[in-house]
Amino acid sequence: MLNVNDINVYYGAIHAIKGVSFQVNDGEVVTLIGANGAGKSTILNTVCGLLHSRTGSIEFLGQNLGGIPAHKLVERGLAHVPEGRRIFQHMSVEENLEMGAYTQARASIEPNLERVYEQFPRLKERRKQVAGTLSGGEQQMLAMGRGLMSNPKLLMLDEPSMGLAPILVEQIFDIIKRLHQAGTTILLVEQNARMALSVADRGYVLETGKIVATGTGNELLQDEAVKKAYLGG
């Protein structure tokens, strides 16, 4: 589904991503794990077109994404739930969800809203509430719901558990599992490596802009080096 091939991304003179390649196949949950500053968000932002690679290629559903502006990727089936949620704080919960369906035909908005409200009943209760007044967990649910409103073929999640209390982290991962069971393809970026690897089919370990290990979720959970560096020994 997604084929990232040898990308190099720079911030001015800073070489943030150094020749990274990876794949996400249909129906898979794939995770990128790595310490803070390893380059996880940079990779996702490059895939969704907000940043650009100097080399290599990014193919999505068999088509090269080079040169396509970020706002054109949504209608191709790519949804990105960015780090820090980035919901529209001054807009209501429902307006946020409507924005998620910006590229969708008017007729599909209602059924999509119902589907998202079914997944996140909390959002339905608060549909008229201004999003900035939601709790952190609710904001994350809103960000994910908003991403799902475009009927994405691939959902990218950047640290959905960041800053949440453990019980909310559990909830978020439960939702990811449910989405996976329902057939959604997910590219998940996390610092919480243990949780991420436990829900993922496959994972890649990123260190200072390079992929240093890859394997199935279980393999990486058992890997001595990974255990030591990311799973607290």
Next chain:
Amino acid sequence: MSFLNNVITGVSLGSIYAIIALGYTMVYGIAKMLNFAHGDIIMVGAYMCFFAMGSFSLPPAAGVLLAVVVCTVLGIVIERLAYKPLRSAPSLAVLITAIGVSYLLQNSAQLLWGADTKTFRPLVEGSLVLVPDQLSISYVAVLSIACCVVVMIALTLFTGQTKMGKAMRACSEDKAAAQLMGIDVNATISMTFAIGSALAAVAGVLMCSAYPVLSPTTGSMPGIRAFTAAVFGGIGSVPGALLGGILLGVIETFAKAYISTALSDAVVFAVLIIVLLVKPAGLMGKYVPEKV
């Protein structure tokens, strides 16, 4: 009665300020820049209407339409040529560019239409007498207030109910996130400049109808006052622009009537400073704390 007359004058002047302030506030909200040239769009609009009604003897409605069309196109072109290339430049560079555009418009007007002051023929003449010899309201004032009400209602419906209007609000909050929704941010910014400039054209025609002198610098003082009104109400806030505009018009008129004509601007700015000391974001400026 003179008090009521002053209220009417203040509110109608304030309505014009509010229409201009909306342009500042919408552009600021989305492009996070002070479009210093906004005041000069007012002047261009007034000239268009002046020539349409004077040289071509068109009816007032056609004059207004021409002003709106020319200003809308001008607003879009200015944004494309002068501001868009600076989208990621430091805000100081953008500000200086905007000041440059302002001078460019003024000087071009001087070159094309001369530096002399022209007498603008008001869109409507006469006034509505409420109490003979004591209380009356000019039709221009009625028209200004009516335009302001219509513009406010239209904009509130547009930003609150339509898909494009909501996309505009989304862009003004977070451009990257808006792109991730599939919103074309550049097109949205263009549209905002178009709306702001169309409003400036309307304001220019109203302003010159109320104070019928027209010269290449006609737009700068109302521009600065309306910008003050936008800050006063809370820059980025649409109801704030309305409130700030009306208050500014009333304060200015009262200062002129009861304190001193020469000091009216000083009074306006003194009030602005006091408001900003008490409410740094302006009267209706929004602030939502970040949640974790």
